[in-house]
Amino acid sequence: MPPRRDVPGVKPSTALRTGWRALAERSASVLPLYLLASGLYGIARVPLLVAGLVALWIAGASGRLDPFVEVLRRSQREASGDAAGSDPFASGTVNPDQLGPGFGDAVGNLLTPEIVALLALGALGAVVLGIVASAVGSAVAVGGIAGLLRGDDGVRAGVDGAAAYWRSILGVRVLLLLALAVVVVPLGSVVAGVASAVLGAAASASGAGAAPSVGGSVAAAGIAVLGALVGAVLVLVVVLLFAFAEQAVVVDDAGALAAVRRSVRFPLDRPTAFLGYVAVAFGALVVSVTVAVAGSLTGTARLTGLVGAIALPPIVDGYKTSVYAETALPDDPNPTPLDERARAAFLGGLREVGAFVRDHPVANLAALACILAGGAIGWVATSSFGVTLPVGSDVGDVFAGGPLGPVGTAVNLAVNNWLVAADLAYSGLAAGVPAVVSLGFNGLLVGAVGGVFDPTAFAALVAPHGVVEVPALVVGGGLGLHLGAVVLGAFRGRRGADDVVDAVRLAYRVLLGLAPLFVVAGLIEAFLTPAIAALVLGG
Template sequence: MTLASALRFGVALPVRYAWNVLPFYLLTTGAAVAGRVPFLAALGVVVGLLRVDGRLEALVRAADSIEPDQLDPASPQSLPPELTDALANLASPTVFAILGLGVLASVVLFVVLQSVTTAATLSALHAAFDGRAPLTEGVAGMSRWRTFLGLTLLRAGVFLVGGGLLALGVGLGAAAGGVAGILVGVVVGGLAFVFLLVVWLGLSFVGPAVVVDDVGVLGSVRASLGFIRRNPLDFLGYVVVSLGVGLAFATAAGLANVVGTPQLVAAGTPLVVGPVLGGFQMALYAGERGDTAVDAATDGETAREEWEDPTGATGADSRPSVRERVGVGLGRGWRALGAFVVGHPTANLLSAVLLAGSVAVGWFLTAPYGVAFDPPGDVAGVFGTIAVGPFLNIAANNWLVAAGGSYGGLALGVPTVASVVFNGVLIGALAGLFDRLAFLALVAPHGVIELPALAVAGGLGLHLGRVGFDGLRGRLSAADVGDELGRAFEVLVGLAVVFVVASFIEAFLTPRIAAFVLGG
């Protein structure tokens, strides 16, 4: 396996293998949503306590008394005393204890779920590399999650040791003082940095080793070090490419922040950056084991692309262009969305009822306070003169929320319920705090499209919750669960079209409609 062939496989992965590999990268975003469930539960308990004892009402009323033109963001002293006191009253040992337990539980749950999704993703990548079914192998590969959890704990232990060495250097330097203290701090700090760098590089290929060689934690460490020793030039190329992609991503993220589209870059992480680097890494390691399938597949000498090509075309001469793939893929997603809405009415209706009920709960939390915040002074210009950045950012953010909530539902549907309830309560709480007409004018034009789309995404998550339950009970095979994950990706592609339309309305039309309604 040459370095160039491995890189070609990684670059081609997000397009050629999109329908079979990208679902597992979105499953990783679902793990993040699932990991937030304990914290959201703790937050709900805290909000309930604050409302019962009146501290939430005091905060809302204090915020309502603020005059925006009197605030200086750079000076906390500009906050009115009532708001400062209300914020201070929110802090209590009970609140901190509940939120602390929620954060701890979320971290633990996220680490475990991340281990599951990493095992699935790398198993799917290996299957794509050697011509097996990625969806089936990815689901079957989840059984390796304990090994990946062990690797996570190993990395955490290494960083704790490195941090301890760094703290030791600072302590010794402070005790010695003067020039000698500075030298001690620099030397020990440098040693700590070198230690962390060497270990981090040495563990570069432990993930592929677990999947390809079917080894445990220690076996994967030995295999990774052995690969580096045998292939120093390939390893150097991997490091250079990884650093280059990381630098390009950081540059893109910086530019996106400047133009107001950070969520667009966030969406590119699971859809482009992750698959490219993951495919490159897997091809390097698996190819070194003697499998040359990637060279053939990349050069178009096999018909393996029938797994990935949404047109069903095979062979080098019949391959569609990227533009044709996108068009066919969007059509496929749109049809899948329609089929899901028609074919799963119970899940979609339950999600819609859950969302509507959560909005009502949020409204009842805040509406009784009798507060009505005014809309922005310049409603028509709320997104600026040229709203392309906000349009892209809103569309990407809504789709990421939908994807995370949907795939998080594989964990028995609980994360989907938490996500729908959280978003619904938030919408209802804002509705209860703002002027009713202004809120409707600023939400209704795009909300009539966006909210049903979010409800369908919730229905998709509830459906996957049933799939996850049946999979755990043995009622569905790995192939069945994998097929459902693939169909969920198709539905999300269709939802992307809906969110683009809703975001276009929100960025370009809603402000003008609201200005007309409100006379501003």
Template sequence: MHIGDAVRAAFRGYRSRPSGVLPYYLLGASTAALVQTAWLVGVAAAYLTLSAQGNLAPIREELRAIGPVQIDDPASYEGSTAGLEAAAEAAVTPELLAVFAATGLVAIVVSLLANAVVGAGQVHAVYGVLRGRDPIRAGVEGIARDAVTFVALLVLQLLAMAVVIGVSIGGLAAGLGAGAASALLAFALLPALLVALLAVRLVFLFARQAVVVDGVGAVAGVRRSVGYARSNPADAVVYLLVSLGVLLVLAMLSAGLSSVGMSAVGSPIGLLVVFPLLAFVKTALYAEHATGRMPQSPKARGTIRERLTDEFRRGAAALRRFVVARPLLQAASGAVFALGGLAGWRFAAGVDGVLQASITARLAGWFPPAAFLNLAANNWQVGVAQAYAGFLGGIPTVASLLFNGLFLGALARIEVDPVELLTFVAPHGVVEIPGLIVAGAVGLHLGGVGVRAATGRADRADLASAVARAYRILIGLALVFLVAGAIEAFVSPYYAGLLGI
């Protein structure tokens, strides 16, 4: 099978069962909530460290001394901040640095491990589609079977990259200290380093597919990935370069969208389209190599428009059923969110009159179409992360709800014109906030499923059903956040003025 055949198989497979694969890519997006949880714990530890060392009070005093600062435009402040800078420098103790270093390390490790584990579900789901199996069940079984192996692959790849980078840095340092000629040779190592890193990437490129298709361990997976590259060098190199090019284009697109106020739009394009299609192409290439043939996935039925309409209709129905069936979970989610809001309000009392926010300043340069897409995409991604992260006992979901409540409560406390803020938030808030609360309730529900699975009271069929049900509800919530985004972009900034409020 050549790249062109693999691409055709990928599009056919993706079109036939997108709802069987996308839940695992949305599950990968929940990494954001896990990292957020780590940083919340870290910030709390830093706050306690500053308080215990007596370094928080001087910072507060200096903040009060410099007067109100607009957080929406801090560059507009024209007074001296020398005292604040000195107090902040004095607060940077070894203990505080250790807290932030530990937090950063934990966040990185959590992110890498979570992506590796979810990657097992993603590749198994893709291969399940290509084999005509139930991809949701295949993904759950794949995580149970190969999560540790995928983590081992990650460790091996990081070690290989560390060795390559370490050798290159050592050669560069030696060259710089041995005269001009050696320095030139050392700088010649830079392109060699790039080539070496690409070679490492090529060695591991098909290792995950080998683990899934051949049912082998991490070391054997790497060997078979190398074997594929040796047997099919053109396809391997072309796929590597094409995938890197696609990711570069996606990065440039995301940067372009960010420059026009749509920073949240690029991520869903990657999650819902680019990453699944790349996985389909890679898995199709390796599966044909390993088995000698490629089982054809079922042909998609109906037009794209008909299938999208059906997806949203089913999502709305699943959302409605969940809201009706789980009122206590929604009450619990709302209570956590409200508790975060109250805590944010009380915490911001310490900087009330020192830091100021202005909804008028934030609306400067408001462009409704761009704001609509950005708000809808951002809120939906928050809901997705909040929901699927709940599998870890619901803890990341609770942390996300608390964080969002803290942010809104603190922002409301330091707003210079609370009435104007309320008139802005009210129209879309009555849609957006319940949507986030329902997403939190989904996360709490999945937390219960995760706990039951860990204690042996739920099997893989229960987990697969929970993954699929959560996906449907999140599709329904996408409609909610589209409505909320449209109101916030096109109505909230203007209606109060039109009504003379």
């Protein structure tokens, strides 16, 4: 490939508009790609969840859970005979300080070498699958953006890109990790050695066997801080040099090594475009931090996840791909106003929800069965403990929403549940396994909580919003199982790439229809559930 020079083919401002237009004008082609890329990380949770469940089963089968349960029973008996203030469960959460000294021993009894090794293996598997999932997700996203720049269908280009480029992008990720290790590990060793030498010299100056002087400790701390700053700068430089490697893989069809070389050369060949990317990336970081701070102050922190998953990445990727390929997004010959497209998308999505439930009963019933099976196992496991945890004296505390009160709670719940449904749907692309595991695990958690709470209290706190929220999550899981079946059919040669593309689009449309349902469920949980629970429980 001839080197790209600073030519006025696509100016940084034009490339930035391309990223924004890709999100705003081609949302039906862009958002499915980034929801898919985000949902693929659900695959990485499977080893850790499975390891945790197996570890819990081993602990129960070996009797190591018994001391832990006995601590809970003893604390409950003592609380029932003492003043209300001594109840470790009075606030609705466990107070470890009032559970007695046996609590720490009981927890430590669970951490056998076998269980620790199992959890470590699960964590390692999660890291490996996370790296692979990130490579596949990036291939989907960048492949789709590049397809839009060529005037192709974005979702089809993203699906084709996943098959064509994920290995090369995985190679880029591995090379990036190696480069970071080459930079960080020697620097850390040097900093640690210098700081140790300074402390040793300070201790020698203070006399044999004496502790280092204050000045020596301050000097060592200063060296450590300086080393951390130098390390951060070097890490940033490495990351920036790799910034356009994935674009090189997709646009130039380059292998991992060739893509990294072209990315490293890009700042020299296109300095203006590279500095524009630095500005765009910094702006995206500022927006992310601003949203995070605003979410923290207003009690709507889950909005950060929504912005980070599907709002900012298309703009940044659109800029990078546009300037690298020197191509702007073609004009839409028949543009539709954004408000009209949004209204049509959500109303059409509600119809798609009904159609999906009607046309795919097996997938939805299987998803419901996974939740019910997990719930039954969780309830049987914990109800046998003979422990009943009371609800706190103020039911409203369970649904506290920060400065915005119930509004903040409703926003957090709606966004969180919608992102969970998207994860269930698109992680199901891995043969449906992540969807099955996630559905079963969530059912297990609900059943386990139900097994140790008073049934009336549990129903009062869950049923009002659960009648809307749980079916919507079941549909999300059904999407995951349907996508898994389509992908399995494609691997077996019974389905084609068009079927996978159609399934990805269907999932997006159904998820749009689920969004209003989660908003309704969030409003019920934030405003009505506390009042209903207080009425039923007298709290």
